[in-house]
Amino acid sequence: xxxxxxxxxxxxxxxxxxxxxxxxxxxxxxxxxxxxxxxxxxxxxxxxxxxxxxxxxxxxxxxxxxxxxxxxxxxxxxxxxxxxxxxxxxxxxxxxxxxxxxxxxxxxxxxxxxxxxxxxxxxxxxxxxxxxxxxxxxxxxxxxxxxxxxxxxxxxxxxxxxxxxxxxxxxxxxxxxxxxxxxxxxxxxxxxxxxxxxxxxxxxxxxxxxxxxxxxxxxxxxxxxxxxxxxxxxxxxxxxxxxxxxxxxxxxxxxxxxxxxxxxxxxxxxxxxxxxxxxxxxxxxxxxxxx
Amino acid sequence: xxxxxxxxxxxxxxxxxxxxxxxxxxxxxxxxxxxxxxxxxxxxxxxxxxxxxxxxxxxxxxxxxxxxxxxxxxxxxxxxxxxxxxxxxxxxxxxxxxxxxxxxxxxxxxxxxxxxxxxxxxxxxxxxxxxxxxxxxxxxxxxxxxxxxxxxxxxxxxxxxxxxxxxxxxxxxxxxxxxxxxxxxxxxxxxxxxxxxxxxxxxxxxxxxxxxxxxxxxxxxxxxxxxxxxxxxxxxxxxxxxx
Ligand SMILES: Nc1ncnc2c1ncn2[C@@H]1O[C@H](COP(=O)(O)OP(=O)(O)OP(=O)(O)O)[C@@H](O)[C@H]1O
Ligand SMILES: [Mg+2]
Numbered sequence: 001x002x003x004x005x006x007x008x009x010x011x012x013x014x015x016x017x018x019x020x021x022x023x024x025x026x027x028x029x030x031x032x033x034x035x036x037x038x039x040x041x042x043x044x045x046x047x048x049x050x051x052x053x054x055x056x057x058x059x060x061x062x063x064x065x066x067x068x069x070x071x072x073x074x075x076x077x078x079x080x081x082x083x084x085x086x087x088x089x090x091x092x093x094x095x096x097x098x099x100x101x102x103x104x105x106x107x108x109x110x111x112x113x114x115x116x117x118x119x120x121x122x123x124x125x126x127x128x129x130x131x132x133x134x135x136x137x138x139x140x141x142x143x144x145x146x147x148x149x150x151x152x153x154x155x156x157x158x159x160x161x162x163x164x165x166x167x168x169x170x171x172x173x174x175x176x177x178x179x180x181x182x183x184x185x186x187x188x189x190x191x192x193x194x195x196x197x198x199x200x201x202x203x204x205x206x207x208x209x210x211x212x213x214x215x216x217x218x219x220x221x222x223x224x225x226x227x228x229x230x231x232x233x234x235x236x237x238x239x240x241x242x243x244x245x246x247x248x249x250x251x252x253x254x255x256x257x258x259x260x261x262x263x264x265x266x267x268x269x270x271x272x273x274x275x276x277x278x279x280x281x282x283x284x285x286x287x288x289x290x291x
Numbered sequence: 292x293x294x295x296x297x298x299x300x301x302x303x304x305x306x307x308x309x310x311x312x313x314x315x316x317x318x319x320x321x322x323x324x325x326x327x328x329x330x331x332x333x334x335x336x337x338x339x340x341x342x343x344x345x346x347x348x349x350x351x352x353x354x355x356x357x358x359x360x361x362x363x364x365x366x367x368x369x370x371x372x373x374x375x376x377x378x379x380x381x382x383x384x385x386x387x388x389x390x391x392x393x394x395x396x397x398x399x400x401x402x403x404x405x406x407x408x409x410x411x412x413x414x415x416x417x418x419x420x421x422x423x424x425x426x427x428x429x430x431x432x433x434x435x436x437x438x439x440x441x442x443x444x445x446x447x448x449x450x451x452x453x454x455x456x457x458x459x460x461x462x463x464x465x466x467x468x469x470x471x472x473x474x475x476x477x478x479x480x481x482x483x484x485x486x487x488x489x490x491x492x493x494x495x496x497x498x499x500x501x502x503x504x505x506x507x508x509x510x511x512x513x514x515x516x517x518x519x520x521x522x523x524x525x526x527x528x529x530x531x532x533x534x
Contacts, residue, residue: 183384188372188401291388
């Protein structure tokens with residue numbers, strides 16, 4: 001039998017490109033869920049919101065989605081800090097975060113979806129940029145720019161986040177804040193301020209992921225739901241709160257999904273990914289790089 | 292420059308349970324003061340009052356830092372630490388899933404400490420060579436003695452003027468207890484700290500204390516102006532020395 005070597009390599013490469021994008025989608029959750037213990041199931045809503053704003057400026061003013069979202073990310077940061085403040089005062093401070101906090105973020109997801117639905121309707125929306133059609137060919141390997149550009153953007157974003165977490169005082173405090181808040185206060189650090197900043201960063205990252213999303217695929221208001229399960233799976237698989245772990249898990253999942261889709265059909269991809277998640281957790285409960 | 296703590300007529304309670312009654316304690320600049328008391332007598336509560344973790348019902352707590360006086364009651368814990376007062380808390384409260392080095396760097400978050408990170412870190416690694424060997428190990432996987440060393444070192448990374456230590460000897464083998472007490476003395480001398488130390492281990496605490504207080508049921512039962520006085524007190528003999 002002739003082994004479809006070229007097909008396999010192409011599937012792996014496509015998976016890596018997709019995986020890097022998954023990493024950007026998960027990065028925000030890795031911060032809020034992995035480091036702050038905030039189960040923000042509303043995170044995909046902010047990604048979609050980013051996509052739609054990028055869409056709006058693209059069709060009306062022909063601005064590149066990545067440029068729009070770069071300019072947008074400080075606004076998303078402040079939106080995130082405001083949302084955390086509401087969450088803190090209404091739930092966390094009273095120790096009611098587990099169930100009511102979850103309901104709160106579900107509400108955020110739902111309301112955002114409905115608003116986008118009212119504003120833009122149910123149709124799929126997409127952007128027009130010079131890099132959406134063409135591909136680069138390296139030998140027999142096909143690199144569509146539509147995937148390559150978000151991949152490179154995601155990796156840069158990810159590298160920046162990792163530097164922030166591991167090399168700044170604020171970043172290290174973000175790693176510590178869920179472990180012992182009083183101990184952090186004894187280091188002259190206000191834990192609530194740290195959580196507010198970190199949550200703001202997670203939402204700013206969502207704006208960037210939104211730009212990448214609408215470059216990769218057309219978007220409709222509820223498309224974020226497709227990502228909720230996958231994103232939490234990557235976060236857990238990588239090891240809670242580990243950025244390098246998240247990146248490895250995202251690439252792994254991208255490659256697995258791509259190979260499965262190529263050889264067995266796309267409908268098998270989610271089943272295989274979650275199978276890998278369950279197997280990994282059976283042998284390594286703390287995830288790939290969990291501490 | 293002078294660094295001292297004055298605690299005047301402090302009363303504290305958890306809800307309706309009164310824990311401290313009319314506590315008055317002075318820690319003069321450059322002194323090591325021992326706060327002696329058996330379980331549940333209010334040592335930790337007093338430490339928490341100083342650090343703004345528990346708010347006294349009444350009374351004053353004033354810290355003098357580099358000659359400048361600050362009223363501590365009503366300030367947040369972060370503000371008090373930022374003034375230059377560090378606490379090594381009961382139970383050490385390290386960040387178990389961070390490495391030794393990350394724990395130490397968090398100690399240097401205070402703005403005034405950032406300039407001295409390297410000098411402080413070198414000193415800590417010099418004083419506690421174990422920490423240097425294990426700088427990349429997770430704090431939670433270290434032995435009790437190593438964790439106590441790390442807790443002390445992390446507090447020093449703050450470049451404090453005043454150091455509060457809550458029961459450093461808890462859970463340590465006798466040899467480690469005396470080493471830990473020696474380490475506190477060494478750190479104090481090197482950084483010219485003012486130290487308030489809560490302890491149950493009377494003999495070890497008195498070894499390095501300039502003077503001390505015995506706290507019983509939330510009240511100061513005895514003040515010893517010197518180690519000598521503490522050693523010869525009847526109450527102390529009864530409570531700690533089994534005589
Ligand atoms: N958070 C709290 N809520 C209610 N009561 C408390 C609380 N913390 C301490 N207490 C009570 O206050 C009293 C003094 O406690 P504290 O921890 O100050 O004692 P301690 O001298 O430090 O004892 P130990 O040597 O065991 O650490 C105890 O009776 C304790 O039960
Ligand atoms: Mg205590």
